[in-house]
Amino acid sequence: MSAGTESQSLESATTSIESQPDQKTRRYDRQLRLWAKSGQAALESAHLLVLSSSSTSTSILKNLVLPGVGQFTLLDRTITSPSDAGNNFFLEGLDSVGKPRAEEAVRLLLELNDGVKGHSIVEKDIQQVLSSEGESGVEWVKGFSLIIAHNLEKNALDQLSDLLWADFKSPPLVIIRSAGFLAEVFIQFHEHAIIDSHIDSTPSLRIDKPFPALLERSLAIDFENLDVTDHGHVPYVFILVRVLEEWKKSHDGNPPSTAAEKKEFKSLILNMRKKSDEENFEEAESQAYKCWTSTVVPSDIKSLFASSASSSNTPPHTKPFHILVKALEVYTSTVPPNTLPLSSTLPDMKASTKEYVEIQRLYKDRSVEEKNTFKGILANVIKEQGEDPNLIDDETIDSFVKNSHVLRLLSGKKWGWVDEDKAALTERAQTSSKQLGIHLALSALSSLHAKHAQAQATKQSQEGQNADFTPSLEELTAEAKAILPDGVELPEEDFDNAIGEAARSPTADLPNTAALLGGVVAQEVIKMITKQYVPIDGYCTIDLVETWTGVL
């Protein structure tokens, strides 16, 4: 069965609410509760290129094969060594020694999930693909959804990242470097747009700017003559809108502003109680701040308008997002009351069923109206830009409007940018010296290893390079210090700790470090592929001696 038909069956299984879930939905139940069927479908149509079959690489793949990534290709010509067989769970001990490592790994990884396709390419490596195959090799690489490179030899990595960076349509490149207890993860991408960011933030109920039906309904309540039961079931939203409206009449149209006024406002609410234990009035009092917190376009979204407008070379996959953002900007600047479209999701509140269902209906109806206004504006924007009217489907628009308060647009940076940015290095040496220490130690290891490999190659002895690579503390120190601009130094302890650990275990792919990276990187890949949740922005450095992670 292809990934495509499987994702369809998943969709029909979760939408047909009358029946028990099918086998596949049951298998993926615990993750569907996080990224839903849309995220699952994205994962199932992804094809990953992985440039090594190290313990770290197979750990990453394990955590992507299990949730059902569509396909992966392992590109690695390494023949399994006794040390590989000792630290990689996706090799079978001595039985795998002498066999192509990628082939063994693919076979054992595929045992985890029948729905996943895996391929191994063992007769060449990435450098050969990029150098010997020319343009067709480069295009082949760019055809993947995402590329993962663990401890890739420096020259190959630099060449790969240059080629991918040169084309804004390139897939993301996830770079992982590790040695012993130290590691770092970086994602190179041009632009990443997130609608469903899962950021924990509740949309405004617009109590300070009530829409007509809400205002009318709130003003119509005859609190005096309600019986005690109904009085205790008036939703707090109605109470607040009503009290605020009356307050504004006697305060030149302004909400409470001074501490004394706010206190007075709250006591007005509590004085309305008919009984001392009416929880709806207590809720109203505790939510009273909503009356003087003006509903405006959140600052994150305002800056999104600016960054989206200034984005050039938009890759095809973020184009719809930019158009949606443009339409949102037009919406918020032209449609009163100049806020984001109303959200239809209402928090639970003390109310009778009837009252709650009614207020839910008020919000839902209004949100549909506002969404339709937004859709009209969007159609105009699409037309103005000469785009296909069907470029954006309804499901995407619904999700965009629903998440309009938590949208995110990330602008990526090229791998290695920090090493060339003197100001950034100077600043990071002060503010994130431990993280920078790890980055420098891993950079020093990687450039010394490249020199070492070159020396070995000229000696025509390619076997056992890794085992022979044992840089001294002095070499590593010199190499790392050369990256820092003149006059910039790290606190000695932070520098020595990182360099010392790198010198101790220059080529160690420790099972625990590999497993931890396997988890961290798989989370990031899932976030990039599903376009849900927010991926790391920068270098994520990891120290497993003191057990911390930190972004550089």
Added chain:
Amino acid sequence: MAAAASSSDWPGRYHHIDQILDKPGPRTDPGFLAGDGVKDFLRGQAKILVIGAGGLGCEILANLALTGFKDIHVIDMDTIDISNLNRQFLFRQKDVGKPKATVAAEFIMKRVPGVTVTPYFGKIQDKDEEYYMQFNLVICGLDSVEARRWINATLVNMVDPEVPESLKPLIDGGTEGFKGQARVILPGITSCYECSLDMLNKQTQFPICTIANTPRLPEHCIEWASVLEWPRVFADKKLDNDDPDDIDWLYKTALNRAREFKIEGVTWSLTQGVVKNIIPAIASTNAIIAAACCNEAFKIATSSAAFLNNYFMLIGTDGVYSYTFEHEKRQECPVCGGEALDLAISPELTLEQLIETLTERQDIQIKKPSLSTPTKQLYLQAPPQLEQATRPNLEKKVSELVPPSGEVTVTASTLPFSLSLRIAYTS
């Protein structure tokens, strides 16, 4: 394969790990015995217990085996369900229904030559102190608060200051969605699991009157179906959360109620989620937390680097955010603190109300407590005769039963320890 098994430590097998074990790093304790000494201990002597062979357990077992632990024991009382297969990577479709501990142990021994994994398919409470005493370290990958409290209290109780080996470091991990935490507990020395109970998220509990009279959310309808309707319709049959037919009945019942009240959003998946209290779980988060736990086990067993002091939490929803800190011991912790918990109550409070207060407190979390003073039993949940005999006390004021500054001992059958309260009355 036979040749491999007999000489399982082939040359080069531990090339990666030996880089760590052959020499100290800048932050390694001077007591570290680099070289053969530490390798012999790790590979020849160390005995480690893994509690839980589920999402974290599978990962923990694989990591420990690759790291060089050769004598691993694992306890789990569960059998394999299809919903485990998206992350519990030692299990396959054909294993559904089999005991997790046994299948996991067999898989590890087949994949990693020379490692012995001894499974126990059962409850941790089946084992006594003598059993737990044989291990150097315990790692927990559990989803149950109750089981964690039990093993934590058991290991704290086992500590004999005269016998250093009686202190068993406990490494505990937990995950939920993209978030998780790992911690190191040195029983009696650092903060223990019980010390940090108040850090747990409070479970949402819907008031019965809302469920019965004013449902507003789909969850209210589902709770109505499971808490009120099921016992009414099936008086003699216990609800089986794992039986799809039972969930189906709840779903349809909840859906009918939702339609009656015009409430939207009752689905099969939500019904199952609410009834089973399902926590989202993915392979990657389990991998992170299990690796952090095993890395601490490795560092403790080898002294090759300092270990975590004492709490690491990670949130992967918005970038990678983590926080490493020292959680502090609580002096009035009923397990490791030794001091009674001061409780100031109104002299009007009845014993029943006091019990209710206790069950609601986040730092106590006790479900069916029994209470006594040094001289009399106040209320006992069991056996039935004593429950009946002490029931009349429930309506009495605590102030009639306990003198000011009097001590009350609280126990519960699910917990292997008691809590001491010192009661004061607000005037």
